[in-house]
Amino acid sequence: MAILIDESSRVVVQGITGREGSFHALRNRDYGTQVVAGVTPGKGGRQVEGIPVFDTVRGAVEAEGVDTSLIFVPARFAADAMYEAIDAGVGVVVTITEGIPVHDMLRAYHHARAQGVTLIGPNCPGLISPGRANVGIIPTSVFKQGGVGLVSRSGTLTYQIAHELTRRGIGQSTAVGIGGDPIVGSSFIDVLERFGADEQTEAVVLVGEIGGSEEEAAAAWAQEHLDKPVVAYVAGFTAPPGKQMGHAGAIISGSAGTAQAKQQALEAAGIRVGKDPSEVGELVAGALC
Amino acid sequence: MDLYEHQGKELLGCMGVPVPAGRVAFSVEEAVAAAEELGGPVVVKAQVHTGGRGKAGGIRVVDDAAGASRAAADILGMDIKGHTVGRVYVEEASDIARELYAAIVLDRAEKRPLAMLSSMGGMDVEEIAREHPGAIARVHIDPLLGWSDYLGRRLAFESGLAADMGPAVSEVMARLFEAFVIYEATLVEVNPLAVLADGRVVALDCKLTADDNALFRHADIAGMRDVSAADPQEQMARERGVTYVKLDGEVGVLGNGAGLVMSTLDVVANAGGRPANFLDVGGGAKAEEIVHALEVITSDEKVRVIFFNIFGGITRCDEVARGILTAVDQLRIMLPIVVRLDGTNQEEGRSLIAEAGLENVYSEPTMTAAAERAVALAGA
Structure with missing residues (x-):
C-alpha cells in the first residue's frame, strides 16, 4: 500500500504562488496527486491553475480537508510554516527548503513529535509512491511502481539509485528523501518502521552519507526489527574531516561520522553495502530472487 | 563557521561568562601595545582554526612587553597544521589552580543540545572520553524548555567537583547554554575552564562554531569571518x-x-x-x-x-x-x-x-x- 502518501492524500502547498511552489504543485498534480489547496498569506481567494489559494493553512484544512503539506517557503520563514501546518492538524509535513537554521529545527522537531505529526525534511526532495502520488521535487520518470522501499539523505543520489533499480525492472513502493540537514524530522528508523509494516514493500534500500550516526542506529534497529532484505549505500569515503560536503549534515566531526564506520556497522548487521550506485542495483536484484 | 578564540571569548564575555582581559594583535607592534596596556605577565596565543597550538609552540607565557614582542615575532607567520598564523591574542596570565572541561554541543543523535562538564580539563575531549570514560558528566537540554538550574547542579555534582565550586561552575554552564542559544551555535567549548587560585572560574580558551544557516540573523558574527584565512x-x-x-x-x-x-x-x-x-x-x-x-x-x-x-x-x-x-x-x-x-x-x-x-x-x-x-x- 506504499507509505506516508498515496492516491488518497490531500495536499496543500505552502508557498504555492512562488516560482518553485507553483511549478512543483502543478507537476505533482499532473502525476495524479491530489493537490487540493495552496497557501500564501495575503493571496487567499486566488487560484493557481485551478488550485484554490488560502491565506492560512487552517483555512485550507477547513475548506479542502488536507492531510499533507508541502513547504516551499524561504529558509527564514520555514519553521513558522511548519508550526502553522502542525498546529492546523496536518498529519504529514514535507519541507523542501534548504538552509533552515538548526536551532529552528531543534524546536520544530520536538514540537512535531509532541503533536504526533510526521515531519519529512527539511533540505529534502520530498517523497514519491510511484503510480500513486508525488509530493515534492522528485523527477517521476525514473521511478516505477513495485516492491522496493527507498530511503535516502540525498536527492540526486536517490534518483540515480532508483534509475539503477528501474532499469533492471525493479519498481519501488515509496521513495523517501529524509533530507541532508543535521536535524531532520524523520530518521532512517522512522521510515524503516513504516516499510517493515507495509505489505507492498518487499525489500529496502538505505542511502546514507557521512555525518552523524543515523546509519549506525538504523543498522542496529534493522537487525533487530526488520525481516525484509536491506541493501545500503554510503557516500563520502573520500571526504576529509571537518569539511561540510554540500549538505549541512554531511560533515565528519573529529573521528565521528565517517563512511567507513557506517559501512562497518551496516555490514556487521548483515546489510550488504554497494560500492557504487550500480552495484546497489545488482545487490537488490540478487536479494529479490 | 568556526570563530577564533578571541572572537568566541568576546561573545562569551557579552553573555556574562568570565574571561581574562585580552587584546587581539595583527603585528608585533600591536602585541607590544597590548602587553603594555594589560601590564604584568601575559600569554601570547596563535589564533588559528585548528587544535594543537600549544604543542606547535603557538602559545607562550611571557613576563612583560619585551617578552610579548619576541613571542609575537616568533608566532606571527608560523605554520600550524597548514594554517598560517595571521593574528595573536595577548591575554593577562592567569594563576590556575585547576583545569576543567566544559562544552555545549548539538547532539544530532538525540536531537537536543548536550552539556558536558569534566574535572579532567586541558586535554582533548576525545582523549578524556578514551582515557577517563567516567569523568565526563552529561545532561541533555530540552530545546522547548531551555535551561533549568538543576542541570548545572547535576553536572557539578556528577563530575565530582567540590561543593564549594559547584555554584560558580553551574552558573558558567547556564551562561554557556545561553550563549549557545542566542548566538545559534552548534558548538561552544571551553577547554580549559579554569578555577583560579583565588577561586574565580574563568574561560581560558573558547571554541565557538556558529550555524552558517543562521548567520542572516547575526550580522556581527558573519562579520567575523576571516577572508584571508x-x-x-x-x-x-x-x-x-x-x-x-x-x-x-x-x-x-x-x-x-x-x-x-x-x-x-x-x-x-x-x-x-x-x-x-x-x-x-x-x-x-x-x-x-x-x-x-x-x-x-x-x-x-x-x-x-x-x-x-x-x-x-x-x-x-x-x-x-x-x-x-x-x-x-x-x-x-x-x-x-x-x-x-x-x-x-x-x-x-x-x-x-x-x-x-x-x-x-x-x-x-x-x-x-x-x-x-x-x-x-x-x-x-
Missing part, C-alpha cells in the same frame, strides 16, 4: 555562490546534488584517481552557473582533467549539455573533460556533446566508465 579557491567559490570543497588530487569533479557528487569522488577513488575537489552545481545547471563552477575548478593548478557527473531529473540532460558546451566555449578550456549524462533526455544530451565534436570533450554513459576515463586522462 580561507583557501583561495574556496574563497573564490564563496564569492560566486558555488558549493565547493578543495581536496588535493588531480581530477576536478562537478555534478548536480551533494550526495551524487560525494558518490562521484568515491567512484574516482575506486578507479585509482584522486579527486581535486567537491563541487555541487545544484539543480539548475544553467550555462552561467557552469561557467562559475569551471572558473573555480580551473583556478586550481593541480587539476588535469574535469569530470562532469550529471543525473538529469527535472533538469534535462540536453539543457545541461548545452550549458556545458557554452561554458567550455566561453572559457576556452583546453583540459580534457569527461561528461557523463544519465537520466531525463540522456540520449539528446549525449548527441549534443557528440555533435559538437570538441576534441577535448569525451562522453561516457556510466559513472564507472566516466571515472575510469577521467583517471586515465589525468595520468596521461
Whole structure:
C-alpha cells in the first residue's frame, strides 16, 4: 500500500504562488496527486491553475480537508510554516527548503513529535509512491511502481539509485528523501518502521552519507526489527574531516561520522553495502530472487 | 563557521561568562601595545582554526612587553597544521589552580543540545572520553524548555567537583547554554575552564562554531569571518555562490546534488584517481552557473582533467549539455573533460556533446566508465 502518501492524500502547498511552489504543485498534480489547496498569506481567494489559494493553512484544512503539506517557503520563514501546518492538524509535513537554521529545527522537531505529526525534511526532495502520488521535487520518470522501499539523505543520489533499480525492472513502493540537514524530522528508523509494516514493500534500500550516526542506529534497529532484505549505500569515503560536503549534515566531526564506520556497522548487521550506485542495483536484484 | 578564540571569548564575555582581559594583535607592534596596556605577565596565543597550538609552540607565557614582542615575532607567520598564523591574542596570565572541561554541543543523535562538564580539563575531549570514560558528566537540554538550574547542579555534582565550586561552575554552564542559544551555535567549548587560585572560574580558551544557516540573523558574527584565512579557491567559490570543497588530487569533479557528487569522488577513488575537489552545481545547471563552477575548478593548478557527473531529473540532460558546451566555449578550456549524462533526455544530451565534436570533450554513459576515463586522462 506504499507509505506516508498515496492516491488518497490531500495536499496543500505552502508557498504555492512562488516560482518553485507553483511549478512543483502543478507537476505533482499532473502525476495524479491530489493537490487540493495552496497557501500564501495575503493571496487567499486566488487560484493557481485551478488550485484554490488560502491565506492560512487552517483555512485550507477547513475548506479542502488536507492531510499533507508541502513547504516551499524561504529558509527564514520555514519553521513558522511548519508550526502553522502542525498546529492546523496536518498529519504529514514535507519541507523542501534548504538552509533552515538548526536551532529552528531543534524546536520544530520536538514540537512535531509532541503533536504526533510526521515531519519529512527539511533540505529534502520530498517523497514519491510511484503510480500513486508525488509530493515534492522528485523527477517521476525514473521511478516505477513495485516492491522496493527507498530511503535516502540525498536527492540526486536517490534518483540515480532508483534509475539503477528501474532499469533492471525493479519498481519501488515509496521513495523517501529524509533530507541532508543535521536535524531532520524523520530518521532512517522512522521510515524503516513504516516499510517493515507495509505489505507492498518487499525489500529496502538505505542511502546514507557521512555525518552523524543515523546509519549506525538504523543498522542496529534493522537487525533487530526488520525481516525484509536491506541493501545500503554510503557516500563520502573520500571526504576529509571537518569539511561540510554540500549538505549541512554531511560533515565528519573529529573521528565521528565517517563512511567507513557506517559501512562497518551496516555490514556487521548483515546489510550488504554497494560500492557504487550500480552495484546497489545488482545487490537488490540478487536479494529479490 | 568556526570563530577564533578571541572572537568566541568576546561573545562569551557579552553573555556574562568570565574571561581574562585580552587584546587581539595583527603585528608585533600591536602585541607590544597590548602587553603594555594589560601590564604584568601575559600569554601570547596563535589564533588559528585548528587544535594543537600549544604543542606547535603557538602559545607562550611571557613576563612583560619585551617578552610579548619576541613571542609575537616568533608566532606571527608560523605554520600550524597548514594554517598560517595571521593574528595573536595577548591575554593577562592567569594563576590556575585547576583545569576543567566544559562544552555545549548539538547532539544530532538525540536531537537536543548536550552539556558536558569534566574535572579532567586541558586535554582533548576525545582523549578524556578514551582515557577517563567516567569523568565526563552529561545532561541533555530540552530545546522547548531551555535551561533549568538543576542541570548545572547535576553536572557539578556528577563530575565530582567540590561543593564549594559547584555554584560558580553551574552558573558558567547556564551562561554557556545561553550563549549557545542566542548566538545559534552548534558548538561552544571551553577547554580549559579554569578555577583560579583565588577561586574565580574563568574561560581560558573558547571554541565557538556558529550555524552558517543562521548567520542572516547575526550580522556581527558573519562579520567575523576571516577572508584571508580561507583557501583561495574556496574563497573564490564563496564569492560566486558555488558549493565547493578543495581536496588535493588531480581530477576536478562537478555534478548536480551533494550526495551524487560525494558518490562521484568515491567512484574516482575506486578507479585509482584522486579527486581535486567537491563541487555541487545544484539543480539548475544553467550555462552561467557552469561557467562559475569551471572558473573555480580551473583556478586550481593541480587539476588535469574535469569530470562532469550529471543525473538529469527535472533538469534535462540536453539543457545541461548545452550549458556545458557554452561554458567550455566561453572559457576556452583546453583540459580534457569527461561528461557523463544519465537520466531525463540522456540520449539528446549525449548527441549534443557528440555533435559538437570538441576534441577535448569525451562522453561516457556510466559513472564507472566516466571515472575510469577521467583517471586515465589525468595520468596521461
